Amino acid sequence: xxxxxxxHALALGDAFRHILKTPGSFxxxxxxxxxxxxxxxxxxxxxxxxxxxxxxxAVQPEISIFMAMDTSRERAAALAPQIRRIAxxxxxxxxxxxxxxxxxxxxxxxxTGLSDAIAALGDNPLPDGYVxxxxxxxxxSEAGRVDALAVQLKALPGVEYVQIDSAWVKRLxxxxxxxxxxxxxxxxxxxxxxxxxxxxxxxxxxxxxxxEIEVCRMFGATDAFICRPFYYTGALLGLCAGxxxxxxxxxxxxxxxxxxxxxxxxxxxxxxxxxxxxPNTIALLIISAGLGVFGALLxxxxxxxxxx
Amino acid sequence: MIEFHQVSKQxxxxxxxxxxxxxxxxxxxxxxxxxxxxxxxxxxxxMIAAMEKPSSGTITVNNQDIGRLKSSxxxxxxxxxxxxxxxxxxxNDRNVLANVMLPLLVTGHEKAxxxxxxxxxxxxxxxxxxxxxxxxxxxxxxxxxVAVARAIVNRPQIILADEPTANLDRASxxxxxxxxxxxxxxxxxxxxxxxxxxxxxxxxxxxxxxxxRLAGGAA
Numbered sequence: 001x002x003x004x005x006x007x008h009a010l011a012l013g014d015a016f017r018h019i020l021k022t023p024g025s026f027x028x029x030x031x032x033x034x035x036x037x038x039x040x041x042x043x044x045x046x047x048x049x050x051x052x053x054x055x056x057x058a059v060q061p062e063i064s065i066f067m068a069m070d071t072s073r074e075r076a077a078a079l080a081p082q083i084r085r086i087a088x089x090x091x092x093x094x095x096x097x098x099x100x101x102x103x104x105x106x107x108x109x110x111x112t113g114l115s116d117a118i119a120a121l122g123d124n125p126l127p128d129g130y131v132x133x134x135x136x137x138x139x140x141s142e143a144g145r146v147d148a149l150a151v152q153l154k155a156l157p158g159v160e161y162v163q164i165d166s167a168w169v170k171r172l173x174x175x176x177x178x179x180x181x182x183x184x185x186x187x188x189x190x191x192x193x194x195x196x197x198x199x200x201x202x203x204x205x206x207x208x209x210x211x212e213i214e215v216c217r218m219f220g221a222t223d224a225f226i227c228r229p230f231y232y233t234g235a236l237l238g239l240c241a242g243x244x245x246x247x248x249x250x251x252x253x254x255x256x257x258x259x260x261x262x263x264x265x266x267x268x269x270x271x272x273x274x275x276x277x278x279p280n281t282i283a284l285l286i287i288s289a290g291l292g293v294f295g296a297l298l299x300x301x302x303x304x305x306x307x308x
Numbered sequence: 309m310i311e312f313h314q315v316s317k318q319x320x321x322x323x324x325x326x327x328x329x330x331x332x333x334x335x336x337x338x339x340x341x342x343x344x345x346x347x348x349x350x351x352x353x354x355m356i357a358a359m360e361k362p363s364s365g366t367i368t369v370n371n372q373d374i375g376r377l378k379s380s381x382x383x384x385x386x387x388x389x390x391x392x393x394x395x396x397x398x399x400n401d402r403n404v405l406a407n408v409m410l411p412l413l414v415t416g417h418e419k420a421x422x423x424x425x426x427x428x429x430x431x432x433x434x435x436x437x438x439x440x441x442x443x444x445x446x447x448x449x450x451x452x453x454v455a456v457a458r459a460i461v462n463r464p465q466i467i468l469a470d471e472p473t474a475n476l477d478r479a480s481x482x483x484x485x486x487x488x489x490x491x492x493x494x495x496x497x498x499x500x501x502x503x504x505x506x507x508x509x510x511x512x513x514x515x516x517x518x519x520x521r522l523a524g525g526a527a
Contacts, residue, residue, distance in 0.1 A: 003416040006416060006418065006419075007416055010413060010419075021401070211397065211399065212399055212401075214397070215397050215399060215410065216410065216414055217383075217386075218357070218359075218386065218391050218393075218397070219386060219387070219391070219410060219411035219414050219415075219458075219462070220383040220384065220385075220386040220387035220411070220414055220415060220462075221383060221414040222380075222383045223379075223380075225414060
């Protein structure tokens, strides 16, 4: 165990020594990798900021149940217990309100300001109806399950039409899903760019250190001993680039937030974009270092085999 | 300790570096390998270190057929060898002490222990006072002696030296050879390739190579 640690400490020291010999070249490579990482990091930051907002929206889908025009008031009122039973079976707490056609007409006049136009119609064109307010939904995507409930309600006798007002919630959930997929695609593409940059950086290092590698082999160095410093160089390159990219994203949030604040104020919101939290930051740094190690691994295997 | 049995080495179809070499070297021998340039001396030494593979025949070192050795086994073979080739291969990005420590660090020695042993090796070749110098600031003879110190620092069973006195003045060449003789004195097997007549005059056994073939001294 001591020897294992000693060999790793030696490899890390070697990696630092070689980096310090060409700090300009290392910095430029780290900058290129950081630019590639900054875009997915920025996307993730925005998504992570929007996700809690979308989850905290008042997700209380309403189902409007319209009776057929020829359904009598008594028959319409008699449906209330059946609607409650269906709502209870869906394991959601629900609030049911009967809205007679006269009340519906008054509401329509009051809310739309179209009283003159409605008066011109003569007869009341609206049917009796119910409004079923469902509670207990945790987020937008879960609210989509209300569709199944609507199908059961539409099958009740005397019901003409069932309207769910949670479509916008489903649209938001779908949009978030698309954004996540787009971010994943972007991250994968730019991850390949990072691996390619590290691959080339390590290739040049292997060629530069050709003499040292040959001398080490002459004195019995194993392939693991020779490869280790390059893996550490790849990891350090990825890590430095990750730190730079996170710093750039955090810096970009300041000017962006003043524009976001103006926009959010229009909706009476105090919404602000915040930097990523600590666990996410650590995870991104580990991924950055991991990409560096992977690029170095591919490069060292290929180019050391050529040197042999 | 080292056995060559009908070993040949060819580069391409027509260039033969070694032909049908059969020889035996016992533990603790000091052997000089002589012959004109291009006779195959360097190739023979490189084959013992498994840096070149024979085209045919077998080479055994410590009863181990190195032709059958897997690439993962080569480092462990080389840890028993002290190698010195024509170019000293000293690394110019580190000082003399760090160069001599390298074979020990490669095999996982503690840094403090490696430093101690590297200083002792430099002392043996009379260069302890140059431990912190840069290799390129030393003369050719001094660089060659650093290479000797590096070759013996991990206490090898066999030293393979290819033209260790090439391009050195007589005094420097004698110092290098004195160091190698000293290690032979403590039981290390030494195989030294040279065409320096002055050095050959100190030899017990000389193996002559000519155009890749043995011309004498194999027995």
